[in-house]
Amino acid sequence: MTLYESYPIHRCVYRDDEMTLKELLKNEEIKKQINEKDNHGNTPIHLALMLGRRNCIITLINNGCDIITRNNYGWNPLEESIFLGDVDIIEKISVLKIKTYIKTFGKVILKKWNDILPNFYFKNKIKFKCPISVLAKLLVSDTMELYKRDNCFRINTTIGGLSHKGIPRILKGNISFIIRFYEDTGDCKCFILDNKKKTYQEIYPNFPQWCMNNIIKSNINIKTLYKVFILFTDCIVKQKKGGLLKKASRSISMENGKIYKTDIVKIKDVKTVIRKRDNETVIGDYKSDIKSKVLNLTINSEKFSNISLNKNNTNSNESLISNDTASDNDEDSDDNEDSDNDSEYTINDKIDIYKEYNDSTQHESIFKKYIKNDTIDLETEKIITEILINGEDSEHNKVDTNDIAFLSSNYPDYIENLINKPISRKKYIQMLQHLNIEDKTDSSNNEYHSTLTRRNKIKVSEDPNVAFYRIISGIPSEEEEKQTEEVKNRIKNFDWNKNKITEEDYFNPSNTENLHMGRLMNISENTRSNRYIKLWMTQNNEFPISLESLEPVFEFINMIFFDTINSGINGENVLFGKKNEYLKCLFNEKRFPVRLELPIYPTVKMVIKNVDCSIDKEKIPQSLFEIPSDYVEDDIFFRIINK
Missing domain, CATH: 1.25.40.20 (Ankyrin repeat-containing domain)
Structure with missing residues (x-):
């Protein structure tokens, strides 16, 4: 050769x-x-x-x-x-991918960022909110601090682990990450610190064994792959306009006492396309047999981005594209910064709805008498939903933790439909007020066994409470059935002679079709449209930093999202940042979103609120990036509490 x-x-x-x-x-x-x-x-x-x-x-x-x-x-x-x-190949590729990301950040992105923003301190409160109180209690919150001083970073988080007892929940902790980059080589060292135990451990470039195990575990025995594309085709950026009853601006208070006047800006009609690849079998030197309703499988995220940007947007250069009148009835009752009091999980909750499911007493659910033939029909669905909204049934029996566990164990489809089918805000407020979960469990070790067969969406081996958490968090679920019969039939009916690709066939210069080899697979797509993303934007030149200060970070995120770390970004590979034609209006003035609301699911949203920010180097001492002398080296990892 x-x-x-x-x-x-x-x-x-x-x-x-x-x-x-x-x-x-x-x-x-x-x-x-x-x-x-x-x-x-x-x-x-x-x-x-x-x-x-x-x-x-x-x-x-x-x-x-x-x-x-x-x-x-x-x-x-x-x-x-x-x-x-x-396992060996997956480990090698995964580790090299992480190292490539870090090397690129250290040698390319960090130099650009230091020119724009060499030092800063940023403190955010992150919450996941839901107007349904019982669901809101499952969602997490975190206070995160980010320090940057030249080439050094420190991240503090209040998340300390994960409990698998009953319904999974986040454990509170005091964990820090110290990251040091070396400008000449782009090399990096990263340490994790447990500030409660006063211990530390290096996690990069020398990965500890627990870290390697997690990397491998996250990519082994995967039955379904998901790829996400973001469409801005119909995207509109609007600034909210005031009216008689609602103000157009809000004041946001910081922990340091400063108050910033903000304008509410909405980004509407951003679509998410989720491409799913599953039911896959390796077949060797044959042309892949791809079962799909997707018209063009070679339209990847770069092409999606290009399609979006081809649509004319005559207002894209305005400081803020258009005004949204206050008369829009789109759930703006929580525009005020003080709307952080939604029901959420706190460490001192009086009612422990996460108490281990198997510790509950034998319990006859109040929903059982309404369900005939082990099936929730439309009429029964209405009755159960009404009970949940009121927090009690017609006989004034209160809904308690075990009733929710009963539904999640036996009727996960109903739970998923409840989350996917938004009801009126008025009814959610009613549910928030009336659905007060009462803990009727005691210390007995009797197990509550389901007498019904679990429906699809939950694997036979899966804890029903884990599945319930997965469903309400919006994590795509794998099908319970492995569809082995379909695979067998496809292999049986596969035309082996017709689809055999020889070396001569493959390298024939006249054969230039896009070609995938060696697999039987299914590929499907699902498009979701979020109503809007909401930003509280500060006034021009008032906040210590602006969105433009983060442009190198947006560039890095784009590289990761489009897998262009080794080729760089171009006009087609832009999702975040001022090079996105639909979002660049947010960068025309030196403004910053001190609060962001991002819809995750129809009834779940993530709220990120900045509570402190500074670019004063004197307030970011070098000692923050050093391991305290009284800390000892030991294995550190997020606490995992199993059943």
Whole structure:
């Protein structure tokens, strides 16, 4: 094989010729082609992963191939590797990906950021809110502090772990991360500190074993892949306009006593396209059989972004695009900064709804008598929803924790429908007022066993409370059925002769179609439209920092989102920042969103509120980025409490 033969590295992969591949890569001219895409849009590492050429994969990785860039179908090497299930390969690609991200941030992004914002302190309160009190108690809150002094960072968080007892919940703690970058090399050192135990541990570049285990675990035994595209096609940015009863601006108070006047800005009609890849089987040197209703599988997120930006937006250069009148009846009753009193989980809650499910007493749910033939029909659904809204049934029996557990265990579809089908705000307020969960459990160890078969959406082996938390958090669930019969039928009916691709076929210069190899798979898409994202924007030049101060960070996020770390961003690969034609109006003045509301699910939103900010270097002492002398080195990881 010579330099003058087309795609010599790809050909070695196709032949599974590891020895020749190693010899070729000793030639510096040929090695320059290690990340070249062939006629079908696949790099050598993509082709090796699709065909399962393990030895070639290892050789390519050891020779520094690009393990981030996508193929023409929009999948990066880590995503292609997941369905192979090879732990060693997944570990190598995952670790290299993390190191590439950190190296890029240290050598490229940090230099740009230091020129704009060398020092700052930022304190945020992060909450997930829901007007349904019983659901709100499951959601997390955190106070996060971020310090930056030149090339050093410190992050403080109040999240200390996760409890799997009953319904999963976040445990409070006092954890810090200290990150130091070295400008000349882009290298980085990162330490985690447990400020309660006064211990510390290095977590980068030397990954502790628990960290490696988590990295591998997160990418093993994955049955479904999700890829998210963001569409700005119909996006509109509006500044809220005042009226007789509602003010157009709000005052936000900081912990340091400063008060900032803000304008409320809404970003409307941003669509999210979720592409799902599942039910996959490896078939070898054959053209992939992709079962899908998606018209063009090679339209990846870059193309989606391009489609969005092709639509004319005549107002995109205005300081704030248009005005939204106060008469818009879109749930603005919580525009005020003091609306942080929504029901939420706190460590001193009087009612422990997270008490281990198996510790509950034998309990006859008040809902059981309304459910006939183990099925919730439309009429029954109305009755149960009305009971939840009122917090009690017609006989004044109160809804308690075990009643919710009964529904989540036996009728998860109803719970999911409740979350996905928003009812009027008036009724949610009514539910918030009346649904006061009473803890009727005692210290007995009797187990409450479900007598009904769990419905789909929850795997047979899955704790019903875990599934309940997953559903209300909006995490896409895997189908309970593995659809093995469908796979068997597809393999049985697959035309092996017609879909066999020889080396000659694959490298035929006239064959330039986008081609995926080696898999049977299903691909589907689902589009969701969020009503709006709400920002509380400060006045021009009043806040210590502006959105433009974070532009290098937005650039880095875009690189990660579009898998362009090794190629940089261009006009098509922009999601965040002033290069997004739809959002650049937010960057025309030196303003900053001191409060942000982001819809996560129809009834769940994330609220991020800034409570302190400073760019005074004197208030960010160097000692913050040093490990205290009385701390001892020990293993540190978030506490995990299992059943």
